[in-house]
Amino acid sequence: MPTVLIVAEQQPDGHLRKATLNALSAGKALAQKVGAELHVAVLGKDVAKVADELKTYGPKVVHSGSAAGLEHYIAEAHAPALADLATSLKADYVGAAATAQGKDLMPRLAARLKAAMASEVLGFEGQGADVTFTRPMWAGNVIASVKLTTPVKVFTVRPTEFNAAEPGPAGEVTAFSPKVDAVKTKLIEFKEVKSARPDLSEAKVVVAGGRGTKGDFKELEALADELGAAVGASRAACDAGWVPNDLQVGQTGKVVAPTLYIAIGISGAIQHIAGMKGSRVIVAINKDAEAPIFQVADYGLVGDLFKVLPELRAAIKAAK
């Protein structure tokens, strides 16, 4: 029977990264299409707890690989250990979520497995060996179906395109001992960007600001707090240093799909839209009635954001 292997991600704080659950449901969907068993691998210094959590989501087997020397994620160390596992399982498909780690790791793993790879997969088409992967190209201007013809096929999935996996029949956990070679890369420092607001990738509501804010995010942040929202930004706002880089939404930043996305003083360049057009409801506030952001907005308000924002916050407060 063919095997789909999903690589889980442990955060620096030891918890399972939520996007792994989206990758798991993508893995289930693919396994169904190709008539395969779903396996999961997790690798780190101590992953026993994460492995126990993973087994509750219905995979056949969770491969739990704890080893000293894997305390920090380094592609050079993780890729060979996972390649050995994938080879011993004769995995046909190896996938993960397209997080920063997934994007760094999976191509290196693919190289090790001499496998072709599809990045940021949105869905699967066809059945059995004829399965193709759909994925965005040109900042989402094109959706392509791609076929991989190497014996092993590697992919990352865009987490916003798949629901988080639901609990299912518990799988078994088997431990394996990853071989850890000496690597040429070492982690010097991880500087966490802490925020009291919800995580941008997971928030139900996102309030995003662009160059139009002229660097004044105070009112925008107050609105976000009123809505319990995450703050996002355009590249222009990040480049100017007004907000941390990891708030950037778009082709090169985060892809988000909240229930409500409010774009404030953002023109709506294609590279920005690539990161937020999957949102359920989009609101745009811009003083330029011709701004392209209005073409994707469900509700557009033409006006000066400095005037609109305080009014909006008061009106939302009153409406609650």
Next chain:
Amino acid sequence: MKILVTAKRVEDPESKIKVKPDGTGIVLEGLKYKINPFDEIAVEEALRLVAKFPGEVVVASVGGKEVQEQLRHALAMGATRAVWVNHTGPLDQMGIAALLQKVAEKEKPDLVILGKQSIDDDQNQIGQYLAEWLGWAQATFASKVESFESDAEKNKVPALTVSADVKTVRVVREVDGGLATVECQLPAVVTADLRLNMPRYASLPGIMKAKSKPIEELTPVGLGVDVTPKLTVTKMMAPPARKAGIKVPDVATLVQKLKTEAKVL
């Protein structure tokens, strides 16, 4: 220090990309071409590094004869010389990475800097394939902490820090939840994020000088690489369009619509 950088030819990011009605590709009429924006950043970073550690910047591109335009662009920015792997026809990431591996083995650079992704394929793979096949360290998504308005940017300080003995490089990487600083032994592969630097404009003397800089021509056959794609695009479609929205006259209407119509408040 010897640095190898890559320069892919891609559609201008400002251009409107449309799918052909039969789904076999994109409409090519009226498109303009540029160096991949991430690769321009890679070239800039390499130039800043060799300003500190004298040596050369070799720029490589894979494609038909038209990619010489992008090589000339990098040469005009200040790259020393160029390597052109002449190939027309479909290529995938594995094929390009295999060719770049041969070029790297031939050139023996201290560092290879690529863009983190190409803005047409949006795959974000080649740097990682290359690092694995070369057996080198990798640092993807190299970024800079300071804003572009900082003094650091104005003074054009390299954001990759190479040790004085040119044995290691420190790279600040943009990752989920923060910034990771890694140290890689050289030679290494680095991929550039948009925030690594602001590329310079090519000066007029630079453009003039570029005309006489050498472009070495290589071929997949000469390099001994079979570039038959293992990834093929079987169909292209336009993305699903969002249904047209409305403009609301004022804040009160907006909030009322969000509450009763969209039910998101």
